[in-house]
Amino acid sequence: AVVDASVVESQRKPRKVIDVITEDRAEDDAEEPGDACSDEPSVKISYSDDEEAGWLHKGRRAFYGYKIHVATDSRDGFLLGGHVTPANHSDTGELERLVDSVRLRRGAYVFADKGYTSARNRDVLHERKLRDGIMDRATRSGPLNRIEQTRNRLISGVRPLVERAFGTLKRGYGFARARYIGIEKVEAELKLIAMAFNLKKAVRLARA
Numbered sequence: 408a409v410v411d412a413s414v415v416e417s418q419r420k421p422r423k424v425i426d427v428i429t430e431d432r433a434e435d436d437a438e439e440p441g442d443a444c445s446d447e448p449s450v451k452i453s454y455s456d457d458e459e460a461g462w463l464h465k466g467r468r469a470f471y472g473y474k475i476h477v478a479t480d481s482r483d484g485f486l487l488g489g490h491v492t493p494a495n496h497s498d499t500g501e502l503e504r505l506v507d508s509v510r511l512r513r514g515a516y517v518f519a520d521k522g523y524t525s526a527r528n529r530d531v532l533h534e535r536k537l538r539d540g541i542m543d544r545a546t547r548s549g550p551l552n553r554i555e556q557t558r559n560r561l562i563s564g565v566r567p568l569v570e571r572a573f574g575t576l577k578r579g580y581g582f583a584r585a586r587y588i589g590i591e592k593v594e595a596e597l598k599l600i601a602m603a604f605n606l607k608k609a610v611r612l613a614r615a
Contacts, residue, residue, distance in 0.1 A: 414474055420455070
């Protein structure tokens with residue numbers, strides 16, 4: 408399997424709304440003398456009615472929406488499974504949930520970019536008897552050695568499968584932006600589009 412994540416913008420455009428509510432407290436409700444009546448306003452700031460979405464900065468752009476975490480098979484690029492989180496959720500912490508949802512056979516490789524590099528994720532794969540295809544990342548202690556660099560290049564050769572899937576979902580199925588509000592509905596949209604994606608791919612491969 409090849410795993411990765413991509414941002415899907417919220418159905419709602421973010422806008423800053425400031426609601427000022429002035430509360431008028433009766434004397435009978437006052438807890439302390441001199442606090443019988445309060446003219447202090449209560450200020451609530453919100454950015455959208457899509458409250459489950461989140462902000463993410465990528466380069467110079469800021470996105471408001473969700474992140475789709477998916478896995479494709481490493482041969483034909485069929486979508487094996489996926490889920491949705493707010494856009495500001497880290498890719499690193501979603502590998503375990505994603506791997507468990509697709510139920511790979513023992514000994515299968517799981518390929519992922521440097522965003523998934525962590526000791527915990529490598530342990531997750533080891534515990535499930537899956538082969539570690541997560542790219543290596545240079546650390547403060549030193550750069551990557553030749554073996555690690557070669558390994559990363561080999562993994563990079565497989566990853567375009569999931570990147571092409573994202574491109575098709577966004578350009579072909581209009582999933583660059585969600586049609587619904589809330590994680591549950593956006594995830595349902597992802598799964599419906601994934602079924603259509605897989606059916607179309609299956610027909611194309613059968614004809615070939």
